[in-house]
Amino acid sequence: MTELRNLITGFAAIGATDDGGVCRLAATASDKQARDLFLREIGNRGLVPRIDGIGNMFGVAIIEPGSNDVVITGSHLDSQPTGGRYDGAYGVLAGLLAVEEVRERCLANPGAARRNLAVANWTNEEGARFQPSLTGSSVFAGSLSLQDAYACTDGDGVTLGAALAAIGYRGVTPLEYRPVRYVELHVEQGDRLEQVSGDVAAVSGAWMTRKISVVFEGDYSHTGPMPMALRRDALRAAARAIEALYVEVARENAGAHASAARISVYPNSPNVVAGQARVWFEIRHEDEAVVVAISDRFLERIEREAREIGVGISIAADEKRSASSLDRDGVEMVRSVARDLGLKIETFKTITGHDALAIQKCVPASLIFVPSEGGLSHNPREFTTQDALDKGYAVLAETLWRMVTARE
């Protein structure tokens, strides 16, 4: 689809990085630029714009004025600092075109539509600038309060509330319809579809994720004369812990995924043995018992290995995102649409978080994946072929058509 390709290319130019990727952190100037363009696209296509308090944006197609219900599709326009052009943007832009297509089909089939349809751009899905991630969709679902979301701060101490106000996207026009279903289209970001040459996946649920942020408390000293035996090096303890995580995951040998991707060190001066370090760890597995087993052994080990060098540890944050299931009827609907379109469909769980998982807490939600080349994502070289994108789009549009026209 030329139009989908053009839209993706147009948005990829906003916050474009020299290496072909995208850096569009939530509530920054480039996020505002993407939002402004999305708002113009909503208006140009005759959709009704809505922006709620946390900055979620909606474009509503009022295809059944007699109904108070709405089916929503969408994803997010924010990115990681080293983001690709498909992660999030694909779901928003394919959603925009699918809403338009379904509206045309409804106009050609008077009386078919039984509820309204909207496309959404959820605020701060990535959690790169503000933690936790999935902020806009969690506020929408009622699992995170608007006040708590506003209070999240970035690395410079700027709150999300202030950042949204600064770019003019602390909205006052919430979506006034009752959401009844949510469908999200996204690139897989892993390599399972590619491994089996699948066209699309109907995601059935999510792995458990435990996110643990650990603070290592040593003591400052000069890197030169301070006797080695007296040092209490917080960075060394952090380094041991990072390697220990990989070792414990390999030892469990259960296919868990884990990472340590963010670190902060104080004072982080070449001549001062670090007095404090903090590391953000993640451990993921389908089976919660595996996550608990690995993380308990990991925490016990790093506490012991830190203590050996005079460093104490404390847990600054410990977020347990339970393994969860997406709506079963939605999975079946996506599967039958794909089969009807002659596509090869898989069903598996997502390893990473998506807005659909947050929305599922209040509305039956569906998540559709298309392949990511080499499983690469959060990377400028993230890539999905146009053919694969188009197939995903076709499944989305047909699924939405069935959802807005279904008798129940």
Add this chain to the structure above:
Amino acid sequence: MTELRNLITGFAAIGATDDGGVCRLAATASDKQARDLFLREIGNRGLVPRIDGIGNMFGVAIIEPGSNDVVITGSHLDSQPTGGRYDGAYGVLAGLLAVEEVRERCLANPGAARRNLAVANWTNEEGARFQPSLTGSSVFAGSLSLQDAYACTDGDGVTLGAALAAIGYRGVTPLEYRPVRYVELHVEQGDRLEQVSGDVAAVSGAWMTRKISVVFEGDYSHTGPMPMALRRDALRAAARAIEALYVEVARENAGAHASAARISVYPNSPNVVAGQARVWFEIRHEDEAVVVAISDRFLERIEREAREIGVGISIAADEKRSASSLDRDGVEMVRSVARDLGLKIETFKTITGHDALAIQKCVPASLIFVPSEGGLSHNPREFTTQDALDKGYAVLAETLWRMVTARE
């Protein structure tokens, strides 16, 4: 000495941190405040102020107008982010009082002085904000050009030249006398004097220091779905290297000191496997062969361990500060002064860099240590008793007296 204690207390209030320490990074607002106060102290004591192009400050006592020569004492007023109140400030403030005392003694002994005397505050000794360290003294000694020094940038990309101009300390009045000797008084920052209950040390030279900054190049990917075997985690490679440094130092078992105290990671987002990391390593030993042996083995090992996980390494900076000797006559002079004052004096090499080592490249330089409690420095709890500070001061003042009055 009440006056010395009051001066140290007064300067410790500038850039004071809540935990009792000092954060006075070079060419910041608090450094300016300390410089302004030092300039007032110079003026109030009737010394002639001079500020050179790199911001080194001098207070000159013209005690022999017929001579073009000057003996200089001093140290630095900048600190680490987690600095103590004695590191640097002690040498500048004791130097200020010693210059005043020697001038009084010269006034009481007409004809005794054979050369002039000055106290100095050297710019950016610490190297915490701008690397390399010892900037002002290196420019003074001619081993670093003014242009190169101006071009050093801090973590925000601000140049030292611009930062000095911003605080009004890019001076135009260089010291017009010919330096013939330099003496610096400093806290030891290690525990060797404390271990043998020594009063002062006449430092005979410096250990070799090799400072290697290594860049680890992996690739960005999502921390969730990306298969573990395909990740190229730069932070993991950095973590392995940090631990490996300690292991290699222990294996050599030659008493070397080493550290990894600064790290930068990109993009440093909890959800993106790090594509790049950089770590600043230091390896120090009296014997250069030991430093070379450890660092060669270390580099070979981290290259191999990084390669195992798909990460490449490159050397971003490799600074070799040779083991060096301070002027032998100076050591003897300090030793005889200490003996004459009835103090217990040690002679050993310094493990860490000091302005005296930079100055030695153009002028015979001496360095005097007093004990640091527990060897603790670059730490808010850095401490030296008033009695120990006074003993160091007495040695400095008498040494300076002998240097300005010596026949040759």
